[in-house]
Amino acid sequence: xxxxxxxxxxxAATVAALTAVTGCTEKSSAKGGDGVxxxxxxxxxxxxxxxxxxxxHVELAVENKGSKVTEVYLLFPDDRVVAERENIGPGTRQKVxxxxxxxxxxxxxxxxxxxxxxxxxxxxxxxxxxxEHDPRLDKAVAAYREYAQEQADAxxxxxxxxxxxxxxxxxxxxxxxxxxxxxxxxxxEPVAESFGDIxxxxxxxxxxLEDGQDPEKDWTGWHRLERSLWxxxxxxxxxxxxxxxxxxxxxxxxxxxxxxxxxxxxxxxxAKELLDEVATGKVTGEEERYSHTDLVDFKGNVEGAEKSxxxxxxxxxxxxxxxxxxxxxxxxxxxxxxxxxxxxxxxYDFVSYDKVGKDERKELSDAVNALAEPLSRLAAAVVK
Amino acid sequence: MTDSTEIEITESTTxxxxxxxxxSRRSLIGxxxxxxxxxxxxxxxxxxxxxTGGDASPAGADAGAPVAFHGAHQAxxxxxxxxxxHFAAFDVKTEDRAEFVRMLKDWxxxxxxxxxxxxxxxxxxxxxxxxxxxxxxxALGLKPSRLTLTIGFGPSLFEKFxxxxxxxxxxxxxxxxxxxxxxxxxxxxxxxVQACADDPQVAVHAIRNLARIGFGKVSVRWSQxxxxxxxxxxxxxxxPRNLMGFKDGTRNIAGTDTAGLDKHVWVAGSDGPAWMAGGxxxxxxxxxxxxxxWDRASLREQxxxxxxxxxxxxxxxxxxxxxxxxxxxxxxxxxxxLAHPDSNNGAKILRRGYSFTDGTDGLGxxxxxLFFLAYQRDVRxxxxxxxxxxxxxxxxxxxQHVGSAIFAVPPGVRDADDWxxxxxxxxxxxxxxxx
Numbered sequence: 069x070x071x072x073x074x075x076x077x078x079x080a081a082t083v084a085a086l087t088a089v090t091g092c093t094e095k096s097s098a099k100g101g102d103g104v105x106x107x108x109x110x111x112x113x114x115x116x117x118x119x120x121x122x123x124x125h126v127e128l129a130v131e132n133k134g135s136k137v138t139e140v141y142l143l144f145p146d147d148r149v150v151a152e153r154e155n156i157g158p159g160t161r162q163k164v165x166x167x168x169x170x171x172x173x174x175x176x177x178x179x180x181x182x183x184x185x186x187x188x189x190x191x192x193x194x195x196x197x198x199x200e201h202d203p204r205l206d207k208a209v210a211a212y213r214e215y216a217q218e219q220a221d222a223x224x225x226x227x228x229x230x231x232x233x234x235x236x237x238x239x240x241x242x243x244x245x246x247x248x249x250x251x252x253x254x255x256x257e258p259v260a261e262s263f264g265d266i267x268x269x270x271x272x273x274x275x276x277l278e279d280g281q282d283p284e285k286d287w288t289g290w291h292r293l294e295r296s297l298w299x300x301x302x303x304x305x306x307x308x309x310x311x312x313x314x315x316x317x318x319x320x321x322x323x324x325x326x327x328x329x330x331x332x333x334x335x336x337x338x339a340k341e342l343l344d345e346v347a348t349g350k351v352t353g354e355e356e357r358y359s360h361t362d363l364v365d366f367k368g369n370v371e372g373a374e375k376s377x378x379x380x381x382x383x384x385x386x387x388x389x390x391x392x393x394x395x396x397x398x399x400x401x402x403x404x405x406x407x408x409x410x411x412x413x414x415x416y417d418f419v420s421y422d423k424v425g426k427d428e429r430k431e432l433s434d435a436v437n438a439l440a441e442p443l444s445r446l447a448a449a450v451v452k
Numbered sequence: 453m454t455d456s457t458e459i460e461i462t463e464s465t466t467x468x469x470x471x472x473x474x475x476s477r478r479s480l481i482g483x484x485x486x487x488x489x490x491x492x493x494x495x496x497x498x499x500x501x502x503x504t505g506g507d508a509s510p511a512g513a514d515a516g517a518p519v520a521f522h523g524a525h526q527a528x529x530x531x532x533x534x535x536x537x538h539f540a541a542f543d544v545k546t547e548d549r550a551e552f553v554r555m556l557k558d559w560x561x562x563x564x565x566x567x568x569x570x571x572x573x574x575x576x577x578x579x580x581x582x583x584x585x586x587x588x589x590x591a592l593g594l595k596p597s598r599l600t601l602t603i604g605f606g607p608s609l610f611e612k613f614x615x616x617x618x619x620x621x622x623x624x625x626x627x628x629x630x631x632x633x634x635x636x637x638x639x640x641x642x643x644x645v646q647a648c649a650d651d652p653q654v655a656v657h658a659i660r661n662l663a664r665i666g667f668g669k670v671s672v673r674w675s676q677x678x679x680x681x682x683x684x685x686x687x688x689x690x691x692p693r694n695l696m697g698f699k700d701g702t703r704n705i706a707g708t709d710t711a712g713l714d715k716h717v718w719v720a721g722s723d724g725p726a727w728m729a730g731g732x733x734x735x736x737x738x739x740x741x742x743x744x745x746w747d748r749a750s751l752r753e754q755x756x757x758x759x760x761x762x763x764x765x766x767x768x769x770x771x772x773x774x775x776x777x778x779x780x781x782x783x784x785x786x787x788x789x790l791a792h793p794d795s796n797n798g799a800k801i802l803r804r805g806y807s808f809t810d811g812t813d814g815l816g817x818x819x820x821x822l823f824f825l826a827y828q829r830d831v832r833x834x835x836x837x838x839x840x841x842x843x844x845x846x847x848x849x850x851x852q853h854v855g856s857a858i859f860a861v862p863p864g865v866r867d868a869d870d871w872x873x874x875x876x877x878x879x880x881x882x883x884x885x886x887x
Contacts, residue, residue, distance in 0.1 A: 333582055398668060430671070434545055438668030448583030 103127055105190070107175060109156070110134040114177035114186035123170040123194030129163050132156045139178040141185065142166055146209030147174075149327045154181065170194035184214075205332040205450070208379040212335050213326065215375055216256045220322035223252035227318050231311035234293060237303050246297065247361040248416060250290060253318075254368030255375070257345060258338030259328045260321050269317045273355070288313055298358035336380055336447035339373035343440040346370065351433045353421050363409050363418035366432075370406065373443065374399050380450050388449040391442055398439035405435050516595030516650070521567040523864040524730050525718060528600030529802065529827050530707040532686045534648040537678030537806040538655040539736065539823065540663065541606070541641025541857055542670040549613040553877050555669040559603070559645075559662055560871040566654075569596030572661045588664065591657035599649040601658055603872045604734050604859025609642040618880045620725050622733055622830045623860045630843040631852060638738055638855030641673045646734075646825065648804075652679065674855070676738060678806020678823045685802065691765060691773065695741055695807045695820055696850070698758050699765035702773055705802040716800040716834070717827050719863075727875035730863030732827045735801075735835040738808075738855030741821040746850045757846040759786030785846040796841050801826040801834045821851070831858060 104127045106117035111134035128151075130140045135158050142150040142164060150173065151166035170192050176185035230249040233242035253260060253271065261267045268276070270289040277287055288310055296307045349355040350366040377384075377395055385392035409419040424432075519527050546552055562572045573586025610619035645662055649655040656677070663672050682694040683701030686708075691699040705712045714720070721729040746754070755761050759768050759782035767777030767788060782789040793800050804827065809820040828834030842848070862873055 336582075394668070434671040437671070438545065441664065441667040444584045448580045451582050452580075 104129055105175070107131070107140055107177065108133060109138045109140065109177040109179065109186075111136050111179045112186070114140075114175065114188055116175055116188045116190065119188065119190050120193055121190065123168055123192040125165065126168050126192065127163055127165045128153075128175065129161070130156055131161045132158055134158060134179050136180045139181050139185070140164055141174075141176045141178070142168075143174040143176055145172050145174065145203070145206040146330065147213050147326075148209070148330060152326075168192045202332075202383065204382050205380070208383070209330050209332060209335065211379050212376060213328070213330055215379075216259045216328070216330075217322075217325045219252035219256045219372075220318075220325045223249065223318060224315070224322055226252070227315055230293075231315045234303055234311035235308045239297055239301070239303060242293070242303070243297050243359070246290070246294060246359060247356075247364040250361075250365060251368045251416060253321075254342075254345075254365045255372035256325075257369070257372070258334070258341045259325060259330065261341075262328050262334075263321070263324055266317055266321045266324075270314055270321070273357075275354075289317070290314065294356065294358045332380060332383070332450045333447045335376040336443075336450050339376040339446060340440060340443045342369040342373040343436055343443055347433070347436050347440060350421075351429060351436060353424075353429075356421065360420040360422045361418070362421040363406065363424070364416050367406055367416065367418065370399070370402060374403075377443070377446065380446065384446055384449045387452040388445070391445055391449050394442045395439070395446070398435070398442060402435045402439050405432060516597055518568050518596035519598050519600050521564050521601075521865060522867055522870070524866070525732070525864045526600075526602045526861060527567070527864070528602035528646055528648050529717065529732055529804070529861070530685055530705075530713055531598075531600050531648070532689075532707055533681045533684045533804055534598050534600070534655075535650045535681055536648065536652040536655050537681075537823065537825075538647045538652070538659045538675065539644065539678070539825070540647075540659045540675040541644045541673045541736075542663075542666060543673045544609065544612055544642040544669070545671050546669045547612070549877075552613060552669055553873075555666055556603075556873045556877070557871045558665050560865060562661060562665055563601040563658070563872070564865075564868070566591070566658050566661065567596065567599045567601060569594075569599075572665075588657065588661055590660075591654050594651055594654050594657075597649040597651040597654040599647065599654050599658060601662075602646040602648075602734075602861060604644045604646070604861040605873070605876065606641045606643060606857060606859050608640060612642070613877075613880075615876070615880055618725060618727065618876055620728050620733075620860055622719075622723070622728075622832060623858065624831060624836075626735070626831070626856055626858050627836065629839050629853065631848050632856070633852050633854055634856050635738075635854050638674045638676075640857050641859075643670070644734070644736070644857065644859050652677070676736075676808060676823050676855075677810070678808050680807040682805045682807055682822055683803040685804070687774075694805075694822055695743055695809075696746055696754070696758075698754075698760065698762060699773060700805075701803050702760075702765055705800060712800070713802070716829055717802045719829055723829065725879075727879045728860060728862065729875075732829065732861045733831050733834070734859045734861050735824070735826045735828070735831055736855070736857045736859070737824040737853050739822045739824050740819065740852045740854045742817075742850045742852070743820050744817050749850070756783050757787060757850070759783070759788035783846065785844050787842070787845050787847045790841050790845050791838060796838050797833075799834055799838050801828040801838065821854075827861070 102122050103125050105121055107128050107130045108115040109130060109132045126142070128140060128142060130153060132138050137158065138156050139152060139154045140156065140162070141152045144150060150168060151164045153162045153164045156162045173190050173192060174187050175190055176187045178185035226245065226249040230242060230245035233245050257267075257271075260271075271291065272287070272289055273291045274283050274287060274295070277283060281287065283292075293307060293310055293314070296303055346366050346369045350362045350369065353360070353362055355365055356362045377399065381392055384395075406418075407413055409424070410417055519531055521527060544552060546555075565572055571587035571589075571592065576585045576587040576589035576592055579585055607619065607623055607625055610616055610623070645659060647655040647658040649658070659675065663670075681692050683704045684692060685704060685706055687704070687706050691702050694700040705716055707713075717732050719728045719731045719733070723729075749757075751762060755768075759777065760766060760773075761768075764771075765773035766775055767782070768786070769778050769781040770776070777788055777792060779789045779792055779794060789795060804825040806823050806825070807820070808823050809818050811819055813819045826835055862875055865872060865874075
């Protein structure tokens with residue numbers, strides 16, 4: 069179950085107001101005022117009583133007239149969640165409230181709680197200056213959010229496979245499942261890190277533990293299990309508990325991706341940060357010091373950075389064509405170099421990093437620097 | 453041992469043994485230097501020196517002043533030796549000649565600004581908040597500090613960009629010398645930049661920003677910090693001491709010795725190739741000093757090894773540092789004797805080395821020594837014969853050459869439209885993209 073949370077507002081629902089809303093009539097407007105929008109959800113439609121409303125306090129009075137459980141979202145144009153309500157059963161009413169500034173928004177109903185939902189564009193009017201959005205950037209952010217969600221969604225079964233192998237005491241199977249379970253995370257790490265609390269639980273290395281934390285008791289996540297598998301060479305009940313905890317923590321991550329603060333700038337900076345991750349953790353072989361699967365993480369980081377760039381490219385290329393050209397070139401160069409370390413260009417079976425010599429590591433590092441330097445200018449090119 | 457080389461190679465060839473009564477070169481040069489300094493001051497105002505020649509800043513010049521970047525020769529060779537060094541060798545990463553040339557132009561523009569005490573590009577602040585600043589910022593508020601930036605091209609560069617025919621004959625691959633224990637990771641390089649300044653932070657800032665501009669085009673191969681000069685080109689100044697505690701570079705070529713520079717340092721037009729006219733050849737050697745054993749050597753042994761006394765720096769049997777050495781009074785394997793031009797067919801090189809300590813060697817000792825830098829008109833008649841003759845140097849017991857590189861140092865950047873390497877790249881053509 070996903071945690072119920074309203075990002076922009078208190079959810080202090082007033083039952084009295086709820087009872088006043090009787091459906092798609094206009095009755096409620098007398099009580100709820102201009103800020104109330106009736107939302108009538110069915111299995112195939114998402115009707116709203118008005119498409120314009122004053123900025124400020126807004127209330128979505130939702131009635132589910134369909135046969136499926138639904139969700140209703142109030143979204144920014146880039147798909148960031150303003151407010152949401154999940155688990156609205158057939159024939160029930162719920163309400164969603166938020167404080168909104170003037171600007172464009174969307175209301176989405178998700179019958180069956182799946183997919184992008186059925187959407188309605190709405191506008192909050194007011195004297196306050198609406199945030200100007202380049203629709204291309206909104207699209208980029210929305211697409212990136214979708215990508216981040218896909219990565220999280222796809223990670224869960226992979227990590228469950230990994231966890232099952234741990235719990236079965238099957239070291240070989242667990243080793244095999246380890247690196248693949250991390251790819252989605254590595255691709256979108258800046259999003260996960262923006263939550264602050266998840267990364268230290270799932271991706272911390274022993275040297276990253278805080279003062280006073282005991283590696284044997286307080287260290288959780290992938291790298292603790294990595295150590296059990298490759299260094300300790302044995303699995304205990306503690307590892308099983310850690311595996312369960314890892315799945316749980318990553319499910320939490322998955323449920324929160326939709327609420328991450330994502331902006332064009334944060335996408336661009338996130339891309340740069342992914343290269344920083346490569347430069348400080350992977351190129352040095354510190355990230356996967358026991359499994360030596362650093363190149364898998366490396367590739368994941370680069371893919372995630374490239375995704376951000378590709379989505380921002382229409383705007384970046386217009387504002388700074390030379391930068392876009394350089395980024396195209398350097399992404400291609402780095403990917404070509406990485407391909408030398410795997411047989412199957414579509415697979416993630418990379419050479420073990422302990423087999424990668426000093427000169428080769430320098431070559432990789434040079435390629436990372438060559439890409440990271442222009443990538444550090446992407447954010448400015450996007451907001452120019 | 454180069455270090456040794458460094459120490460005394462520049463003994464005058466013109467003076468014969470036993471002529472200690474003759475006026476010393478030092479006093480002559482001192483007068484000359486003073487005259488030139490006055491001229492420069494009169495002509496150039498506050499700027500230390502902006503001549504077309506050796507750019508020797510007058511001794512005692514303001515350590516914060518700028519040194520002219522433009523000139524017939526690159527600054528940083530005959531220029532009065534600054535206190536600090538950051539030297540970096542780079543490997544070329546791009547295969548695109550036009551892109552490399554563009555980088556050289558970008559480097560030149562940055563060097564022009566930094567040597568004038570200005571920040572790179574649009575500066576270290578005030579730009580768009582979303583973008584990293586052009587300049588890294590650590591030199592903000594610091595004086596120009598006589599920063600000089602000197603570029604050189606290594607032999608391996610000429611294997612790229614269709615430059616093979618332009619490689620000077622004098623840019624030889626250095627032979628293996630007796631006692632060499634070279635670390636490949638601290639040797640060679642397609643190109644180099646020598647940054648000298650009186651403030652170490654100014655020198656490091658310069659290399660760092662050039663490396664940053666170079667990402668994707670070049671990559672730092674190795675770099676070396678030097679904290680104390682071990683030679684000067686201003687003989688009127690007190691001679692600096694190396695880490696062995698001896699005065700070093702007593703007879704170095706003075707920055708004001710135009711004739712000596714022309715004869716021993718600058719490549720003449722007739723030497724060829726044409727693009728090197730006004731340039732020089734640089735040999736860089738990282739010389740580890742076994743300072744702990746050295747410090748246990750008796751004073752007599754130390755002085756015998758060098759052939760000079762420790763306090764004054766006077767040659768054996770002489771009273772004063774600048775007295776002409778009487779080589780035959782020294783032991784046959786004394787460093788000064790072997791490095792002296794008289795022992796090397798008159799070979800002289802301009803030394804510009806710096807002391808270094810790079811942490812420890814992991815064995816409880818300092819990783820210390822001399823980063824030897826020598827400029828010359830032709831290494832085949834300069835460093836190579838001298839270094840060969842040092843094969844039997846007594847000093848070899850206490851030093852070891854662990855890094856080595858050689859570079860062709862092109863002539864100076866003439867004006868605001870000129871750029872590093874123009875003479876080379878505009879005299880050659882590429883089958884791919886022209887420059």
